[in-house]
Amino acid sequence: MLSRFLSVLIFIHACLAALPCTLQATGGDDAPQLLSAMQSCSVVTIPKGVTLSVGTRLNMTGLSNKHLSLKGTIKFTPDIPYWTGNAFFIPFQTQVTFWLLGGKNLRVDGGGTLDGSGQIWYDTFASNSSLLRPIVLTLFQATDVVVENINMINGPEWFNLVNEGKNIVYNNLHIDARSTSSHRISNTDGWNIYRSDNVTIQNSVINNGDDCVAFKPNATNVLVSNLQCNGSHGISVGSLGQFPDMFDIVENVLARNVTMTNAQNGARIKAWAGQGVGAGRVKNITFQHFVESKVDNPVVIDQCYMTSASACAQFPSNVFISDIFFNDISGTSSGSLVAALSCSPDGRCSDINVNDFTVKAPSGTSKLTCQNVNVTGNAASLFPTCTITG
Ligand SMILES: *[C@@H]1O[C@H](CO)[C@@H](O)[C@H](O)[C@H]1NC(C)=O
Ligand SMILES: *[C@@H]1O[C@H](CO)[C@@H](O)[C@H](O)[C@H]1NC(C)=O
Ligand SMILES: *[C@@H]1O[C@H](CO)[C@@H](O)[C@H](O)[C@H]1NC(C)=O
Ligand SMILES: *[C@@H]1O[C@H](CO)[C@@H](O)[C@H](O)[C@H]1NC(C)=O
Ligand SMILES: *[C@@H]1O[C@H](CO)[C@@H](O)[C@H](O)[C@H]1NC(C)=O
Numbered sequence: 001m002l003s004r005f006l007s008v009l010i011f012i013h014a015c016l017a018a019l020p021c022t023l024q025a026t027g028g029d030d031a032p033q034l035l036s037a038m039q040s041c042s043v044v045t046i047p048k049g050v051t052l053s054v055g056t057r058l059n060m061t062g063l064s065n066k067h068l069s070l071k072g073t074i075k076f077t078p079d080i081p082y083w084t085g086n087a088f089f090i091p092f093q094t095q096v097t098f099w100l101l102g103g104k105n106l107r108v109d110g111g112g113t114l115d116g117s118g119q120i121w122y123d124t125f126a127s128n129s130s131l132l133r134p135i136v137l138t139l140f141q142a143t144d145v146v147v148e149n150i151n152m153i154n155g156p157e158w159f160n161l162v163n164e165g166k167n168i169v170y171n172n173l174h175i176d177a178r179s180t181s182s183h184r185i186s187n188t189d190g191w192n193i194y195r196s197d198n199v200t201i202q203n204s205v206i207n208n209g210d211d212c213v214a215f216k217p218n219a220t221n222v223l224v225s226n227l228q229c230n231g232s233h234g235i236s237v238g239s240l241g242q243f244p245d246m247f248d249i250v251e252n253v254l255a256r257n258v259t260m261t262n263a264q265n266g267a268r269i270k271a272w273a274g275q276g277v278g279a280g281r282v283k284n285i286t287f288q289h290f291v292e293s294k295v296d297n298p299v300v301i302d303q304c305y306m307t308s309a310s311a312c313a314q315f316p317s318n319v320f321i322s323d324i325f326f327n328d329i330s331g332t333s334s335g336s337l338v339a340a341l342s343c344s345p346d347g348r349c350s351d352i353n354v355n356d357f358t359v360k361a362p363s364g365t366s367k368l369t370c371q372n373v374n375v376t377g378n379a380a381s382l383f384p385t386c387t388i389t390g
């Protein structure tokens, strides 16, 4: 009996040891082998030249001490019927994702590529705006994570979401969404940070069609450094205060050394106003050393986001904005507007500083506007006397 028990143990051990930690493509769905390798190996390698095809969702939550060395490619299948029914649901802004990665002490690196097969999603979304398009990589309940030296291409929608994470570093990512048809690469945000603390995003190049980085509700202690953003909607706080009975906080954010080209916005803060919306606070946010080119709205505060002027006057935003610094913002806009600081009535913005501001319109007069705010800092005199309403 004992010897039989031992031989079973030896057999199990042999099976585990035989599980490959260096993966090759199976020719079918590679999700099962990737999932079991991540469970049983501390280092999982996808060699250069190998493309794993992932056709079913990846639940990699609750891992610890894992290293995924991605030298080759992980490509998510363009199987819209499967993914629209099976991608993981994220209970925030009706999002879904291909991949949940969570746990403690995780590393993803290797110089390889995550490919979201975005083109079919761009083309299908063009005629179905309710299509649920998966986020490529979601860090979910993850602590002490490094994602480094990775290319992310063709995201169907957002590339990265950090949801309930802590101590997260993204370093040297190349993010690129491009459409080969006339259909737009809508909502291809580089990063969204939600309910997460201590996140660093640095040394990365992003070509996309929505926010380069967005700080969503309860993103705190975030450093964004050395980014080159092209084609994006900017580095954005918000939108906040959208949902009734919710309190949204974005605090202690430093975004520095960012080049922003061909973008809708440069440095932006947006919060909802109007009847029946939520509340919150945006505090201690610094945008520093932004070099902009062809940007529609180089510097923006919009505290009446998606709200008519009359509704905003009657129901000012309950997201209070304070201790904001726009320091050393240079370059050119795309039109005459170079800065627009629009706050709700009733003093909902305080300590708003603009220093060393040299953004110019490509030709003619540069326009700066403000409303319901006392602008301070050495560039305050560039702003006209702000209209005060309410
Ligand atoms: C993912 O796997 C974990 C651990 O097995 C499980 O608890 C969790 O419910 C799964 N998550 C989803 C969204 O299926
Ligand atoms: C549009 O996408 C939604 C959500 O993915 C799906 O339920 C619906 O059937 C699609 N509509 C059409 C016309 O394909
Ligand atoms: C923030 O995260 C970094 C990188 O993971 C870590 O070194 C640092 O100790 C963390 N800071 C705090 C206050 O936890
Ligand atoms: C600013 O970022 C660029 C990359 O966009 C980098 O080459 C440069 O060294 C950074 N400057 C500083 C002062 O870190
Ligand atoms: C930058 O964005 C513009 C407009 O979106 C695009 O045409 C161009 O190819 C992008 N350049 C790079 C280097 O990605």
Ligand SMILES: *[C@@H]1O[C@H](CO)[C@@H](O)[C@H](O)[C@H]1NC(C)=O
Binding pocket: 195, 217, 218, 246, 247, 248, 249
């Ligand atoms: C943000 O954090 C505050 C304070 O901990 C909490 O009351 C609020 O519910 C959180 N909001 C969200 C959207 O998680």
Ligand SMILES: *[C@@H]1O[C@H](CO)[C@@H](O)[C@H](O)[C@H]1NC(C)=O
Binding pocket: 221, 222, 251, 252, 253, 254, 284
């Ligand atoms: C403001 O935020 C910065 C950047 O995250 C941080 O270093 C600093 O300590 C914060 N200041 C206060 C007063 O919390």
Ligand SMILES: *[C@@H]1O[C@H](CO)[C@@H](O)[C@H](O)[C@H]1NC(C)=O
Binding pocket: 346, 347, 348, 349, 372, 373, 374, 388
């Ligand atoms: C601007 O500052 C003055 C003087 O401190 C104050 O009375 C006024 O309420 C402030 N206005 C706004 C819109 O914050």
